[in-house]
Amino acid sequence: MYKISEGQLLHFIKENQQKLYRFTAMYVRNEEDAKDILQNTILKAYRKYHQIRSADTLSSWFYHVLINECLLHIRKSKRREDTQEMDVFSIKTKDTLQQEQLWDMIHRLDEKSQMIIVLCFFEERKLKEIAAIMDMPLSTVKSRLYKSLEELRVFMEYEDTCIKRK
Incomplete structure (x- = not known):
């Protein structure tokens, strides 16, 4: 070997x-x-x-x-x-706040789902690579990714609703 x-x-x-x-x-x-x-x-x-x-x-x-x-x-x-x-205490720009809100939403996910999101969208890794990195079947990575994106969508809709009420 x-x-x-x-x-x-x-x-x-x-x-x-x-x-x-x-x-x-x-x-x-x-x-x-x-x-x-x-x-x-x-x-x-x-x-x-x-x-x-x-x-x-x-x-x-x-x-x-x-x-x-x-x-x-x-x-x-x-x-x-x-x-x-x-x-x-810090002064934050609108972009920084939006980025932090996105990360806050990502951090609401379970740890494995967070990693899949980060590897897929921020590191631009292929799903097959993510499966190897995380030592899980490709089908599991795909289903976790789909579920995580759905959860993030729900979080974002909730945030938008809260902002509109203010």
Whole structure:
């Protein structure tokens, strides 16, 4: 069985560094946390790259590790938020508010559905790739995507109704 080399892993990380960071930052919505998560992912990948079956699966495998790190961070953050109150004061533009509203809606979905939406629409991954990254059947990815889009549509309609009432 062909295994990838350390050099191939390092090349993948270097070639995709900005894309990986952007994905992480978009998902966790915090630049500093994104840097930490990506660094942790790179360390884990470096320790376990010998588990990768072939160079063809490197990208899917790396994203799988990255997603798990993001989810771990989010779970830890939610526990911290439950124990302490957070004050956030900032001036936001209309575009920023709309983007935040979209992310808030996406974060209302279950974790797997969130990842499918992010990988599909923000990372522009094919459904087959998403299935490999998330280690689930293609049919499950398709049904979760359809269900998630329907839920987002309902959230958006609700938001519009609330805004119109004001």
